[in-house]
Amino acid sequence: MSACETHTTDVLIVGAGFAGLVMAERLSNELGLSCVVVDKRDHIGGNAYDYYDHAGVLVHKYGPHYFRSNSKKVIDYLSQYTEWRPVEYRVSSYTEGQYWSFPINLTTYEQLIGKPATSAEFEAWLESVREDIPTPQNSEEVITSQVGRELYEKFFKGYTQKQWKRDPSELDSSVCGRVPIRTNRDERYLREEFQAMPKEGYTVLFEKLIKATPNVEIELEQDWEAAREKWTYKHLIFTGPIDAYFNYSLGKLPYRSLKFEHESFQGNELEERESVSGSPTHWQPEMQVNYPSLDVDFTRIVEIKHATGQKIEATTIVREYPADYEDTAEPYYPVPMASSKALYKQYEALAQKEENVTFLGRLGTYRYYNMDQVVAMALKQFENLKKEAHLAP
Numbered sequence: 001m002s003a004c005e006t007h008t009t010d011v012l013i014v015g016a017g018f019a020g021l022v023m024a025e026r027l028s029n030e031l032g033l034s035c036v037v038v039d040k041r042d043h044i045g046g047n048a049y050d051y052y053d054h055a056g057v058l059v060h061k062y063g064p065h066y067f068r069s070n071s072k073k074v075i076d077y078l079s080q081y082t083e084w085r086p087v088e089y090r091v092s093s094y095t096e097g098q099y100w101s102f103p104i105n106l107t108t109y110e111q112l113i114g115k116p117a118t119s120a121e122f123e124a125w126l127e128s129v130r131e132d133i134p135t136p137q138n139s140e141e142v143i144t145s146q147v148g149r150e151l152y153e154k155f156f157k158g159y160t161q162k163q164w165k166r167d168p169s170e171l172d173s174s175v176c177g178r179v180p181i182r183t184n185r186d187e188r189y190l191r192e193e194f195q196a197m198p199k200e201g202y203t204v205l206f207e208k209l210i211k212a213t214p215n216v217e218i219e220l221e222q223d224w225e226a227a228r229e230k231w232t233y234k235h236l237i238f239t240g241p242i243d244a245y246f247n248y249s250l251g252k253l254p255y256r257s258l259k260f261e262h263e264s265f266q267g268n269e270l271e272e273r274e275s276v277s278g279s280p281t282h283w284q285p286e287m288q289v290n291y292p293s294l295d296v297d298f299t300r301i302v303e304i305k306h307a308t309g310q311k312i313e314a315t316t317i318v319r320e321y322p323a324d325y326e327d328t329a330e331p332y333y334p335v336p337m338a339s340s341k342a343l344y345k346q347y348e349a350l351a352q353k354e355e356n357v358t359f360l361g362r363l364g365t366y367r368y369y370n371m372d373q374v375v376a377m378a379l380k381q382f383e384n385l386k387k388e389a390h391l392a393p
């Protein structure tokens with residue numbers, strides 16, 4: 001094929017993550033449209049991609065992905081392509097030389113005061129320390145209004161400063177507000193009713209979805225710039241960063257990034273840590289340990305084997321170091337704060353003027369969304385697209 005030869009498809013989809021692949025499946029299977037999905041990476045799955053590393057451990061390349069949802073529609077949809085392994089995601093926080101039960105719950109309070117307590121006693125204590133802020137406006141206020149300053153500083157302030165390179169007071173309340181605070185003994189990290197991992201992993205889920213979608217072609221290691229030269233199409237679904245699509249014409253949206261440091265262990269190395277991990281085949285006691293102190297540069301260490309339940313002697317841990325987007329070129333997190341929301345709104349206005357283009361997903365709509373929210377967004381947008389005359393079968 002010559003470099004300038006063009007090819008035709010009904011829909012060109014940029015990004016092979018949850019947003020792009022769910023949309024491809026729907027457009028192809030329900031409307032019979034041909035779809036080409038391009039991704040600049042060398043694999044499908046977007047940030048949810050998982051793979052077996054050199055130690056044979058199933059790991060998540062872009063940080064831990066804990067599936068959770070309250071949406072029956074989303075769970076039913078994905079269940080066509082995977083069985084689930086129920087998991088109660090558990091996390092602890094390591095600071096001041098000890099592991100703390102986290103998210104904050106009755107056990108955390110008992111650790112703080114060094115003796116047993118009841119929920120009523122904890123609630124009375126919280127009442128005495130929480131700050132009187134009826135409508136929290138930012139991530140500092142959302143925590144201090146619930147648990148007061150001591151616990152905010154112990155568990156949230158340093159972690160958030162490291163993760164976002166901003167003070168919690170600059171960030172939307174939804175950022176720290178993601179983390180539940182409880183006065184009972186429920187130690188699960190997440191709130192949603194359904195908490196589970198795809199039994200064989202995310203990549204297998206995506207492979208099954210693609211296999212069930214005959215009219216879709218996947219082209220990896222191809223970015224939007226090359227794809228727009230190669231393909232003619234009736235409609236474009238864009239799941240990359242919205243500001244990049246518009247050549248940053250209104251300025252750059254801020255993103256926060258990460259660097260991942262993987263380390264694998266087996267045999268004696270793990271047996272020697274058994275007093276810490278409680279198991280000869282694990283490195284740490286929980287799936288995830290958060291490090292809120294500014295004394296260490298990383299924010300968390302994840303040992304995903306706790307959640308996948310993989311039966312293997314070796315294990316792999318991943319330390320997460322917050323990083324500037326400019327250093328990694330990986331826009332992992334949109335930054336929820338007033339100024340970035342305002343800039344996004346301006347891009348959104350431009351997006352609405354684009355003909356036959358849909359912006360979708362975490363980057364396309366600049367939203368700090370979980371996987372299930374992105375799947376729900378794709379299913380909803382598909383219903384809108386069904387009404388578009390130029391896509392009518």
Ligand code: FAD
Nearest residue numbers: 015017018019040046047063066223224240361362370371
């Ligand atoms: P992505 O998965 O980011 O996919 C977008 C794709 O577009 C990428 O593959 C990218 O390479 C491609 N792309 C971008 N620009 C271009 C271009 N110009 N040309 C070609 N291709 C392009 N969610 C949860 O529910 N639970 C969790 O525990 C969880 N943990 C997370 C941990 C981390 C560290 C991160 C970063 C995210 C986490 N998420 C979690 C969020 C989850 O990753 C997203 O909700 C989901 O992956 C979004 O899917 P998407 O398709 O919108 O975007």
Ligand code: UDP
Nearest residue numbers: 093155156157159160163175176178179290
């Ligand atoms: N957070 C914190 N301390 C913790 C855990 C979380 O301060 O121990 C804050 C931090 O700002 C983080 C946000 O809460 O970015 C959301 O936490 P979550 O674990 O949901 O982050 P994600 O998994 O999305 O990176």
